[in-house]
Amino acid sequence: MLEIRNLHAAYGKAEVLRGVEIAVEPGEVVCLIGRNGVGKSSTMKSIVRDQIAVTGGEILFEGASLAGLRPHEVIRRGVGYVPEDRRVFASLSVLENLRVPRHVAAQDRRRWTVEEVFQLFPQLHDYRHRKAGVMSGGEQQMLSIARALLTCPKLLLLDEPHEGLAPKIAEEVVDAILELKREGVSMIISEQALGTIRRCADRVYVIDRGATVWNGTVEGFYADPEITRKYLMVQ
Amino acid sequence: MTDPRILWAQVARAAVNWKLIAPLLIAVEALNWLAPASTSTMLTEIAILALFAASLNLLMSFGHMVSFGHAAYFGLGAYGFTLAVVRAGLPPEAALLAGPMVAALGGLIFGALCVRLTEIYFAMLTLACAQITYTVLFQWYDFTGGDTGITGFMTPRLGLSEAGYASFALWTVVLAVLALWVIVKSPLGLMIRAVGQDRARAEALGLGARKVQLTAFVIAAFFAGIAGTLYAVLHGSAFPDYAGLSLTLDGLIMVVLGGLNSFAGGIWGAVIYQLLSTFVPKVIHEWELVLGFVLLGICLAMPHGFVGLLKRLGLGRKGGK
Numbered sequence: 055m056l057e058i059r060n061l062h063a064a065y066g067k068a069e070v071l072r073g074v075e076i077a078v079e080p081g082e083v084v085c086l087i088g089r090n091g092v093g094k095s096s097t098m099k100s101i102v103r104d105q106i107a108v109t110g111g112e113i114l115f116e117g118a119s120l121a122g123l124r125p126h127e128v129i130r131r132g133v134g135y136v137p138e139d140r141r142v143f144a145s146l147s148v149l150e151n152l153r154v155p156r157h158v159a160a161q162d163r164r165r166w167t168v169e170e171v172f173q174l175f176p177q178l179h180d181y182r183h184r185k186a187g188v189m190s191g192g193e194q195q196m197l198s199i200a201r202a203l204l205t206c207p208k209l210l211l212l213d214e215p216h217e218g219l220a221p222k223i224a225e226e227v228v229d230a231i232l233e234l235k236r237e238g239v240s241m242i243i244s245e246q247a248l249g250t251i252r253r254c255a256d257r258v259y260v261i262d263r264g265a266t267v268w269n270g271t272v273e274g275f276y277a278d279p280e281i282t283r284k285y286l287m288v289q
Numbered sequence: 290m291t292d293p294r295i296l297w298a299q300v301a302r303a304a305v306n307w308k309l310i311a312p313l314l315i316a317v318e319a320l321n322w323l324a325p326a327s328t329s330t331m332l333t334e335i336a337i338l339a340l341f342a343a344s345l346n347l348l349m350s351f352g353h354m355v356s357f358g359h360a361a362y363f364g365l366g367a368y369g370f371t372l373a374v375v376r377a378g379l380p381p382e383a384a385l386l387a388g389p390m391v392a393a394l395g396g397l398i399f400g401a402l403c404v405r406l407t408e409i410y411f412a413m414l415t416l417a418c419a420q421i422t423y424t425v426l427f428q429w430y431d432f433t434g435g436d437t438g439i440t441g442f443m444t445p446r447l448g449l450s451e452a453g454y455a456s457f458a459l460w461t462v463v464l465a466v467l468a469l470w471v472i473v474k475s476p477l478g479l480m481i482r483a484v485g486q487d488r489a490r491a492e493a494l495g496l497g498a499r500k501v502q503l504t505a506f507v508i509a510a511f512f513a514g515i516a517g518t519l520y521a522v523l524h525g526s527a528f529p530d531y532a533g534l535s536l537t538l539d540g541l542i543m544v545v546l547g548g549l550n551s552f553a554g555g556i557w558g559a560v561i562y563q564l565l566s567t568f569v570p571k572v573i574h575e576w577e578l579v580l581g582f583v584l585l586g587i588c589l590a591m592p593h594g595f596v597g598l599l600k601r602l603g604l605g606r607k608g609g610k
Binding site: 126141154201 | 476479480482486489490491492493495496497
């Protein structure tokens with residue numbers, strides 16, 4: 055479904071990605087792992103062309119290159135994106151936030167409705183007339199995921215979905231991710247919580263200093279403690 | 290497309306507001322027909338400028354696009370109408386549509402350039418486009434009449450009395466503002482607001498930000514063109530100043546005075562600004578000084594303008610937009 059080959063990307067003149075290689079199969083959940091600042095978010099931004107310049111390599115989605123596309127064109131191809139900072143439209147209500155992406159046509163894929171995302175996140179239904187800006191971080195995260203689903207993605211990118219969330223709310227987000235996995239939504243999740251990786255991921259990519267340094271199954275990842283020690287622990 | 294039931298529910302909710310607006314409109318109409326002709330002319334100008342400010346407000350409050358050149362589309366509306374009569378030989382009644390169409394075309398051409406940039410660079414491009422428009426109107430003597438403008442080509446007000454034309458202008462403006470309100474509440478309006486708040490985020494939800502902004506720009510230009518056309522008909526003339534920087538600044542002041550981030554802000558701002566500019570100079574010669582202090586007070590003490598004050602007093606609609 056998605057194949058990233060030797061990806062290089064930069065913010066201005068500062069190169070942040072220097073050879074990322076990732077492949078995602080349909081229905082698969084892939085976790086990107088690595089310390090802060092190694093390039094996980096930049097990899098996701100490169101896929102959707104979100105304020106980063108891809109300077110080399112290739113990103114293929116369903117066999118077609120995403121090169122030269124603007125962010126909204128990538129989204130319309132079927133890539134949903136939930137950024138790390140959520141970026142809800144603060145002055146719009148929850149319902150209005152959910153109506154913004156509804157115009158992305160999706161004839162050949164699962165079409166999510168507002169009612170369905172309310173079933174996935176019942177709190178959003180309760181707060182549907184509330185301004186998004188006054189909601190808690192967890193509720194904003196749910197809204198951000200729900201909104202991305204309404205773009206009818208074939209592949210969903212979740213950047214640090216648990217960042218800054220209380221454990222109980224984080225658990226609800228994990229439940230939602232597992233529900234999406236059961237629905238067959240392919241996902242790339244940037245994640246640091248090892249428990250979440252064990253529950254959600256099919257495969258793991260370890261990123262370090264802007265490049266993919268290890269990839270394999272979740273079982274393989276947990277079978278080799280050296281990987282965690284070398285690439286995740288603070289040295 | 291919008292679910293018609295949702296749109297209808299919004300119209301029905303707005304109908305509650307009509308309980309307040311309808312008596313106000315009836316009072317204005319009564320004043321128009323009972324007061325002297327000069328009052329009717331003043332009411333006409335207020336209505337026209339209210340539409341102009343409302344169209345600018347669409348860009349500023351909802352699209353978060355600050356335009357330093359919105360008068361260009363007022364001027365293009367006025368000249369579009371005037372030239373359709375003078376150069377194309379259309380009867381004035383038939384030429385009424387030409388003004389807004391020319392303004393919208395101008396909005397499409399200039400907007401396509403302006404929306405390529407954001408923030409201050411966007412504002413500077415709008416200013417540049419407006420100055421180009423003004424200079425062409427000012428210098429092209431053979432076609433636009435140059436700095437002397439075009440006068441005497443028709444009976445002012447389409448031959449209607451001052452009160453008759455004020456009534457025509459008032460109800461035209463009411464319909465135009467209602468159309469703007471429906472646009473703001475429509476899915477397109479939601480997209481304009483989303484792109485205005487966070488362009489990158491809106492793009493990450495599949496919206497073509499430039500296309501949405503350009504659409505907003507053209508709509509705002511169209512409605513400013515209606516205002517310009519009504520103004521040209523009122524005076525039976527068109528001058529380059531209609532597209533000048535001064536009118537743009539007036540519009541910006543109106544929107545801030547009435548209250549940013551509110552649909553009614555531009556309209557209230559135009560009413561207050563016109564009343565102040567009409568009556569204050571009769572008492573104090575240095576009226577701009579008074580305006581300066583009023584603006585200082587608004588910006589420092591009431592950043593949400595007159596509408597914000599109404600809300601604080603419990604008289605306005607809750608929810609702003």
